[in-house]
Structure formats: C-alpha cells, structure tokens
Amino acid sequence: MIYFIQKIGNRTISFFSKFGRSAIFLIQMLIACVAVIFRPKLLLTQLYSVGVLSFMIITISGLFVGMVLALQGYYILSDFGADETLGLMVASSLVRELGPVVSALLFAGRAGSALTAEIGLMKATEQLSGMEMMAIDPIDRIIAPRFLAGFISMPLLAALFSSIGVIGGQLVGVVILGVDEGSYWSQMQSNLDFYDDIVNGIIKSIVFGFAISWIALFEGYDTLPTSEGVSRATTRTVVNSAFVILGLDFILTALMFGDI
Amino acid sequence: MQNTKTQDTLVGLFVVIGIAAICFMAFKISNLSSFSKQNVYTITARFENSGGLKIKSPVSIAGVRIGRVSKISVDKDSYESIVEMYINSQYKLPDDTTASIFTAGLLGEQYVSLEPGGSEEVINPNGVIDITQSAIVLEEMIGQFLFKDPVDN
Amino acid sequence: MNTIENIVSIRNLTFLRQNRKIFDGISLNIQRGKVTAIMGPSGTGKTTLLKLIGGQLIPNQGEVIVNGHNVHELKRSDLYSLRKKMGMLFQSGALLTDLNVFDNVALPLREHTQLNESFIRSIVLMKLEAVGLRGARDLMPNELSGGMARRIALARAIALDPMMIMYDEPFAGQDPISLGTLVKLIKELNSVLNLTSIVVSHDVEETESIADYIYILSEGKIVGQGTPKEIRNDKSELVQQFLKGKADGPVHFHYPAKKIQNDLFGNK
Numbered sequence: 257m258i259y260f261i262q263k264i265g266n267r268t269i270s271f272f273s274k275f276g277r278s279a280i281f282l283i284q285m286l287i288a289c290v291a292v293i294f295r296p297k298l299l300l301t302q303l304y305s306v307g308v309l310s311f312m313i314i315t316i317s318g319l320f321v322g323m324v325l326a327l328q329g330y331y332i333l334s335d336f337g338a339d340e341t342l343g344l345m346v347a348s349s350l351v352r353e354l355g356p357v358v359s360a361l362l363f364a365g366r367a368g369s370a371l372t373a374e375i376g377l378m379k380a381t382e383q384l385s386g387m388e389m390m391a392i393d394p395i396d397r398i399i400a401p402r403f404l405a406g407f408i409s410m411p412l413l414a415a416l417f418s419s420i421g422v423i424g425g426q427l428v429g430v431v432i433l434g435v436d437e438g439s440y441w442s443q444m445q446s447n448l449d450f451y452d453d454i455v456n457g458i459i460k461s462i463v464f465g466f467a468i469s470w471i472a473l474f475e476g477y478d479t480l481p482t483s484e485g486v487s488r489a490t491t492r493t494v495v496n497s498a499f500v501i502l503g504l505d506f507i508l509t510a511l512m513f514g515d516i
Numbered sequence: 517m518q519n520t521k522t523q524d525t526l527v528g529l530f531v532v533i534g535i536a537a538i539c540f541m542a543f544k545i546s547n548l549s550s551f552s553k554q555n556v557y558t559i560t561a562r563f564e565n566s567g568g569l570k571i572k573s574p575v576s577i578a579g580v581r582i583g584r585v586s587k588i589s590v591d592k593d594s595y596e597s598i599v600e601m602y603i604n605s606q607y608k609l610p611d612d613t614t615a616s617i618f619t620a621g622l623l624g625e626q627y628v629s630l631e632p633g634g635s636e637e638v639i640n641p642n643g644v645i646d647i648t649q650s651a652i653v654l655e656e657m658i659g660q661f662l663f664k665d666p667v668d669n
Numbered sequence: 670m671n672t673i674e675n676i677v678s679i680r681n682l683t684f685l686r687q688n689r690k691i692f693d694g695i696s697l698n699i700q701r702g703k704v705t706a707i708m709g710p711s712g713t714g715k716t717t718l719l720k721l722i723g724g725q726l727i728p729n730q731g732e733v734i735v736n737g738h739n740v741h742e743l744k745r746s747d748l749y750s751l752r753k754k755m756g757m758l759f760q761s762g763a764l765l766t767d768l769n770v771f772d773n774v775a776l777p778l779r780e781h782t783q784l785n786e787s788f789i790r791s792i793v794l795m796k797l798e799a800v801g802l803r804g805a806r807d808l809m810p811n812e813l814s815g816g817m818a819r820r821i822a823l824a825r826a827i828a829l830d831p832m833m834i835m836y837d838e839p840f841a842g843q844d845p846i847s848l849g850t851l852v853k854l855i856k857e858l859n860s861v862l863n864l865t866s867i868v869v870s871h872d873v874e875e876t877e878s879i880a881d882y883i884y885i886l887s888e889g890k891i892v893g894q895g896t897p898k899e900i901r902n903d904k905s906e907l908v909q910q911f912l913k914g915k916a917d918g919p920v921h922f923h924y925p926a927k928k929i930q931n932d933l934f935g936n937k
Contacts, residue, residue: 304523308530347545378766386763389723390777390825391752397780412534419537422545441544446581448546449572458538 278474288400298401306367307409313366314359318417322424330433343440344447346425351457355418357505360464364497368472372493375476376486403469410465411458456512468497556602557641561615566597567651574627575601582607610635617651676701676865682731691717693889704859704866706876709886715869719835724748756826756834762818764810771806774825796824816847833865840872873912
C-alpha cells in the first residue's frame with residue numbers, strides 16, 4: 257500500500273518537473289524565435305523539411321477524406337431529399353473539424369515524430385552538447401527555427417487539407433453522384449461564415465501547430481541520449497500530440513461554436 | 517548550390533499554395549466575397565414576434581439571398597423584437613418595403629423575406645422598415661385552428 | 670590565486686549523480702601551455718569532469734576556475750564568451766549531420782564573427798589543412814570514418830583559435846594509423862598554436878607519449894598524479910593495476926556480490 261502511494265507521489269513529482277522543464281523550454285524557445293526572423297535561411301530549410309515534406313500526405317489524405325465525406329453524406333442526405341446541402345455538409349465538417357484535426361494528427365505523425373527523432377539523435381550524438389561548447393545555443397540555432405516552421409506550416413497544411421477535401425467532395429458528389437454543382441457551392445457559400453467558420457478553423461490549426469511543435473521539440477530535447485530513449489520519445493510525441501490535439505479541439509470547439 | 521535553389525523554390529511554392537488554399541476557403545467555401553463588412557449596409561425592422569429567427573439567418577428578396585440578420589434584440593418599452601440586417605449594398609430597397617418572417621419548408625429554418633413596394637424613395641443605410649409581418653408560430657396556429665374564437669370570426 | 674600559471678584550477682569539487690558520488694572533493698590544476706592528461710577506468714566520470722569545466726554541468730560543491738573566472742558563477746553571456754576560448758573535441762566528433770565538412774568548420778566562425786565569406790573560406794581551409802583534410806571539405810559527416818570525423822571536429826574546435834582544447838577520449842576505438850595521426854596532431858597543435866590541452870583517456874601508452882602531467886582518477890578521487898615518469902614509478906597498487914592492465918587488483922575482477930556458493934546453492 258505504502259509502495260503504491262509512493263509510486264503515485266513519484267509519478268506526480270516527475271510529471272510536474274517535466275511540465276516545469278517544458279514550460280522553461282517553451283519560454284526559451286519563444287525568446288529565441290525573435291532572433292530567427294533575422295536569419296530566414298535557417299527557417300527556410302526547416303520549412304522545407306517540416307512543411308514541404310508533409311505536403312503529399314496532407315493533400316492525398318485531404319482528397320480522400322473529402323471524397324468519403326461526400327459519399328457517406330450523400331446516402332444520408334438523399335434519404336431526406338436534402339442532397340443539395342451536400343456541399344455545406346462536406347465543407348462545414350472539413351473547415352470546422354476534420355481539416356484542422358486530421359491534418360494535425362497527420363502532421364504529428366509525419367513531421368512531429370521526425371523532429372523528435374532528429375533532435376533526440378542530435379542529443380544522443382552529442383551534437384547539441386557540442387554546440388553549447390562552441391558557445392552556440394542549440395535553442396537559437398536548432399530548436400527555434402524548427403518551432404517556427406511547424407507553427408507556420410500547420411495552418412497552411414490545414415487550409416490545404418480542407419480545400420482539397422472540398423474539391424474531392426465535389427468530385428464524388430457532383431461528378432459521380434450527380435448533385436447539382438450550383439447548389440453544391442452556393443449552399444456552402446451562403447451558410448459558412450468567413451469569420452465564424454474559416455477563421456476559427458485556422459485558429460484551431462495554429463493552436464495545434466504550436467502544441468505539436470512544442471511537444472515534438474521538447475520530447476527530443478528532453479530525451480535520454482540512448483537509442484531506446486529516442487525511440488520512446490518519438491512514440492511519446494505521437495501519442496501525446498494526439499491526446500493534446502483532441503483535447504484542445506474539444507475545448508476550442510466549445511469556446512468557438514458552442515454556447516457553453 | 518543547385519540543391520538549395522530547388523529547396524527555396526519548393527518552400528516558395530508550398531507557402532503560395534497554402535495561402536491560395538486560405539483564399540480559396542475565404543472566397544469559394546465561405547461568403548467573404550459577398551458579405552464582407554465593406555459592401556453591406558444595415559437596416560432595421562421591428563417585429564411583434566421574430567420567432568425562430570437567428571443571427572446569420574438569410575434575408576432574401578423573391579427567394580434570392582441579399583443579406584443576413586446581424587443582431588436581434590428586444591425593445592425595452594414596446595417589447596417588440598428589433599432585427600438588424602446587413603444588406604448587400606448593390607441592392608437598393610424602396611421605403612415601402614415589407615418585411616416578413618417565413619419558414620423554409622415546413623420544418624426548415626426561418627428567414628426574412630423582403631417584398632419591395634412601388635415607392636420612388638429608397639431606404640437609407642441605418643433606415644427602418646415600417647411594414648412588417650411577424651413570424652408564424654406553429655403552436656399558435658394550431659391553437660387558433662383548434663380553439664377558434666367565435667367572436668373574432 | 671595563481672591563475673596565470675594554472676589555466677584551470679579545480680578545488681574541492683564534489684559532484685553527485687542520482688545520489689552516487691562521481692567526484693568526491695577532488696582538486697587539480699592544469700598548467701597553461703601543457704598537455705595534461707586525466708586518466709582512469711571507464712565510468713569514473715572523466716567526461717563529466719570536462720563538462721564541469723565547460724560549465725555544462727553544475728557541481729554540488731567546490732569550484733572550477735578557468736582563466737581566473739569561476740565558471741559556475743558567470744552570467745550566461747560571460748560563460749558563452751568564455752566558451753569561445755575553449756575548444757572541446759567530443760568522442761563522436763559531434764559534427765552536425767546536416768552540414769558538410771566545410772560548413773561544420775565554418776559554423777563557429779559564422780556564428781561568432783562578422784567576417785566576410787571569402788575570409789571565412791580561407792580560415793576554414795587553413796584549419797582543414799592543419800588536420801590534413803582539406804580535400805574532404807565537401808563530404809558529409811556520414812561519409813567520414815571515425816578518425817576523420819574526429820580530425821574535422823578538431824579543425825572546428827580550433828577554428829576560433831581557443832586558448833585550450835579539451836579532448837574527450839580522442840584515442841578510443843581508433844585503428845593504429847588514425848591513432849598515430851591524432852597523437853601527432855594533438856602534440857603539434859599544442860606546441861604550434863600555443864594551446865593548453867586537457868586529454869581525457871584510458872589509453873595508457875598514447876597518453877603517456879603526449880602528456881606533460883597526468884592525473885589518475887578512480888572512484889571519485891585522485892589516486893595518482895605526476896609526470897609520466899613519476900606515474901610509472903608510483904607505488905599505489907591501483908595506479909599500477911591501471912597502467913599495466915591487470916585483470917585483478919584493488920579493482921576487482923568481480924562486481925561486488927555475495928559468495929557464489931550462497932548464490933548457487935543457498936536459499937533465495
């Protein structure tokens with residue numbers, strides 16, 4: 257029994273100490289981000305590896321998610337004779353929820369895990385330590401550009417996901433299932449509001465981008481410098497990011513769209 | 517240095533496509549193009565009962581959407597419902613326009629339907645529509661139908 | 670305080686890692702312009718000592734004074750400017766894997782100086798020439814052998830013309846040829862560039878051949894010190910065991926355990 261309580265205590269302490277470390281890390285990182293603006297070259301390289309390399313997975317997934325939404329939505333909506341609202345259904349679910357959330361989950365899997373592994377390996381091979389000894393702060397040179405790149409890429413990727421999804425929905429709904437093209441687009445346009453729907457969706461994706469980059473970089477930076485440590489940290493990045501994305505999504509949705 | 521040039525180009529493309537996607541969402545998926553704040557004006561109408569009308573409910577003429585409801589409040593003195601609407605500025609309304617609240621279909625959402633009259637004068641921005649017809653509340657209608665007041669008839 | 674003479678002086682240093690004493694009140698001095706070796710069995714915290722000198726770790730007790738500054742009382746910016754004068758060669762080389770050899774060596778120059786690119790190019794090529802790898806400038810770190818990576822890292826460490834270099838196990842896992850190269854390089858650089866070198870190693874022969882002064886650490890304490898000659902004649906059994914590489918001695922072959930009879934036949 258005592259052992260059990262001890263274990264709870266131990267976990268609590270290590271949880272809070274990790275949380276504290278990650279908060280300090282975040283502050284250091286944010287301060288360092290200011291300097292990165294003056295060194296666009298570093299940011300550019302990271303935008304490539306974080307953003308451009310996630311481009312394919314996001315567009316392809318977006319296309320298929322939109323297509324499936326149209327297919328499923330059509331069968332339900334046509335039962336009520338409401339198949340002209342298909343465009344609205346596809347677009348609102350993409351723009352409000354699926355776009356930000358699914359692209360964030362994919363981003364965590366594609367870019368987040370890669371970031372953790374990269375930083376973790378840099379730590380394990382003493383590259384970070386080596387930079388410190390060269391009087392170069394790895395947070396300035398390595399971490400901050402990656403953070404900024406993740407932060408910038410995420411909303412762009414989410415927008416891409418939603419847009420491609422709507423086009424995919426149009427492909428299935430209009431071209432294959434024969435929904436009227438005019439009503440597909442006009443229902444969407446007249447019922448979705450730019451500020452309430454689109455901007456809120458973008459805000460969501462910015463928050464997710466922030467959270468994923470933070471988690472991924474911190475896990476990498478805080479990893480045990482062994483191969484096992486790095487592999488565990490990579491797993492933790494994906495799992496924790498998924499939890500945080502879904503949790504934050506609920507909170508943000510309640511704040512933005514709900515009446516809570 | 518060929519390598520970094522390709523990289524630059526790809527990053528550039530990525531950012532451009534991303535921003536294009538945001539614009540696509542703004543203008544093609546949502547209604548930013550038709551209802552940005554710049555090209556609308558506000559008019560007000562007072563209803564005895566605005567029923568299930570909500571903010572963002574459509575405002576239409578002859579079935580064509582020309583605006584949306586921007587604010588609904590209650591007059592403190594007369595207990596009337598004050599409905600403010602954004603109207604797309606390309607549409608000018610005569611000052612004897614009638615506003616009615618209708619329901620799209622039997623159970624659909626409620627919207628404001630405007631019926632222009634024949635006056636030469638137009639309603640100015642922040643103007644008021646005087647002639648209104650309230651929402652038909654289903655329960656009241658059923659009630660009237662069942663317990664028809666013989667005196668009123 | 671004789672900081673002029675001793676570039677690094679460590680006093681009464683105690684460092685704990687998870688309640689295990691890595692250092693137990695050690696004191697040592699490193700003389701300017703000399704090659705000082707710190708030796709000892711694996712796991713005695715030799716690398717930790719270098720990190721303490723570099724200010725990457727904070728001791729539980731005692732002080733580390735480098736060039737007259739107490740490393741652990743310096744402000745961050747002062748610590749960083751002190752570090753610019755200290756080069757460190759990591760065991761793995763610690764080259765940045767996403768930069769090629771040239772950019773790796775150029776990195777500290779680009780970060781810390783305002784020199785123009787053509788000047789940086791000449792300095793980098795000179796440093797690479799010094800380690801004999803000017804021809805390898807376009808290779809990526811993963812294309813280098815272990816010995817080459819270490820030499821590139823050495824070129825990077827001397828890029829800013831530091832006052833001292835710390836070598837972390839420079840000889841570990843090297844074939845005889847690259848071993849010879851490294852020994853020669855460390856010796857030459859020390860005299861030509863007027864550096865101070867701290868070499869952490871457990872390779873007895875190579876270290877003896879280049880060191881001016883040797884400290885032997887074991888179990889958190891200094892068990893022997895002196896010039897290579899003095900060390901050779903040290904009476905301490907522990908030192909002799911280490912130097913001669915005997916399997917058993919004060920450091921036992923067996924990890925502490927209860928008697929094997931009890932373990933095999935006794936009850937649990």
